[in-house]
Amino acid sequence: MPKREKDMLLPIRYIACLFVAVGAIVLQVVAQEAPTPDTLTLERSIELALAHNRNVQQSRIQTQGAAINLRQAKQNLLPSLDAGMSHSYSQGRFINPTTNQYVEENFVSGNQYVSSSLVLFDGLRMFRNITLQAHAYRATQLEEQLMEEQVALDVTAAYINVLTAKDMVAQIDSQVAVTQRQVERSTVLFDEGAIPPGDYYDLKGQYASDLNSLNAAKNTLSENLLDLFRLLNLPYDEQVSLAPLQAVPLPKAPMSDADGLYQTASERLGIIKAADHWQQQAEFSLKAARSSYFPTLSLGAGLSSNYSKDGMGSYYDQVQNNLGRSLAFSLSIPIFSRFQVRNNVARAKLDVLNAEQAAQTRRNELQQTTHQVLFNLEAAKERYRNLVEQVAHYTESFRIAEVRFNAGAINSVEFLIAKNKMDNANANLVIARYQWHLRQRIVDYYNGELLVGEAE
Known part of the structure; x- marks a missing residue:
């Protein structure tokens, strides 16, 4: 090959290699910035939230800080050692x-x-400080678990909201298809003068209303999907698909009564144990404050x-x-410190009182909540069963109305009334089904079946 041609090929090879290198880098960056899978399950969504959610990460940082405080409290028992030297002119x-x-x-x-x-x-101050920091560390661990559990519940609700909105879009889309067929049929009849103009324009208006409902349902789906990605703390991906849930939710554990559910929740969840550890931390803080009355x-x-x-x-x-x-x-x-020790002890007593009230409030709230979630679950079940029957009845009523409308036995008003009844019943059934899912999973959580970390 002539030298001149070789010289011309060198820049081309260089540019080609540069494009290949840049392309590889871009693909690597895109792969790193798009960790969201093509299909999300509820379990995978919770895992992603626990790994990326900002509140969970902040809670873990606080736990690490409490661990450092405990380590420092223990290391305060060690002797100090200093060395120095100076040189002067x-x-x-x-x-x-x-x-x-x-x-x-x-x-x-x-x-x-x-x-x-x-x-x-030092009046046992350092030993009491070790104990109070140990209780603070354990309480912070349980608060971290509480945050993870709350995020898991929030993700569950957001996931179910997305599925609800998705099924609502499908439901309304089928309604639009039914109305569209009637509009197409009525248009032919209207052009031939075979139906009254009022019936024709009623159907056209209903078709426009159904399209608006479909557009609103799609917007709700996008908003709910955005809420889910906010909880996951990941870039929004409108192409992601969500795995469906089973038709009817089933409890993961035998159903308990309200008192049994409260006992299980208080024993297996961290909400009560965390409050108890904060109370013990306040009590040892009071003892540490009283240690200042003693000589050192x-x-x-x-x-x-x-x-x-x-x-x-x-x-x-x-x-x-x-x-x-x-x-x-x-x-x-200590002889006289301008009442600083006395006031510190008084403030520590108030902290103990506040911690006792917080612990009791948490017990009351948990007891009330466990009763409420069982009420909500039973109501969701009953509503779903009633709506199943209602949908069956209204579907049959609409079938009859459609046959009669096509035969000219009824007008558009009666036809649209039957159609709207069936459409509303189907929409309510979609919502009721997912509400039952959500209520059941909330009960499973209080029953200890949705734990994301074990409380010791």
Whole structure:
């Protein structure tokens, strides 16, 4: 190949390689930024939310902070150890630290020290602080579990709302198809003068109304899908599909009465245990505050040395010869602190009272909620069963009305009344079915069947 052709091919090869490299990078970035699968299940949606939801992540950060506080409380029992050294240059009249004599010259000196201290007794404040931090850490762990459980419930509700909206779109789309067939049939008859104009325009108006309902249902579907992705904290993907739920929800565990459900929830969920740990944390905070009434006894020890330019011997010899050792006991007795300790104890008592009230409130709210969720579940079941019968009756009524309308035995008003009754019943049945799903899963949660983490 001529040299000139080779020179022309080099830039082309370079550009081709550059495009391939850029394309690979773009594909990798897109793959990293689009972790959402093509089909979402409810379980996978909960997993994604627990991995990416901002509130869950914040709760985990708080738990890590509480773990650090507990570790620091334990490490406060260890002795402290400090070391230091200095080197100075002086000019004028100074005392030589090695000879204790005044000198008037340029003077170089330095010193070194190592010191340590250990608290022997502080009214058990540090031990009580360890205990209160342990309760705070456990409470924070349970609060993290509570957040995960709440997010799991929120995702379940959002997922069911999307499925409800999707089925509503399908339901209204079928209504539009029925109306459209009647409009097409009536248009032919109207052009031939075979039906009254009022019936024709009634059907046209109903068709426009059905189209508006379909558009509103599609908008609701998009909004519900957006709400789901907000909980997942992932980029919105309108192409994702959601796996359907079973036709009728079934409980994962034997149904309990209200009192049994309350007992199960209080034992297996973290909502009550977290409040109890916060209460114990407040009680030990009060004990730690009272420890300030007691004296504090500390032990200290240290090594120090110095050197100077005019000292005897080398630097190492001076450090060895001037070495000083110390051992000291320190006792601090609180006598009057402008009532700070007393006020701290008073505030700690208020914190205990507040924690007791919060724990009792949580118990009352849980007891009330477990009764309410059972009421809601039974009502959802009964509503679904009644609507199944209603849909069957209205479907048959509409079938008869359509036959009679096509035969000219009734007008458009009667036909549309029968159609709207059937359409509304079908829409209500879709909503009732998913409401039963949601109510059942809420009961399963309080029954301990939707746990995302075990409470010890």
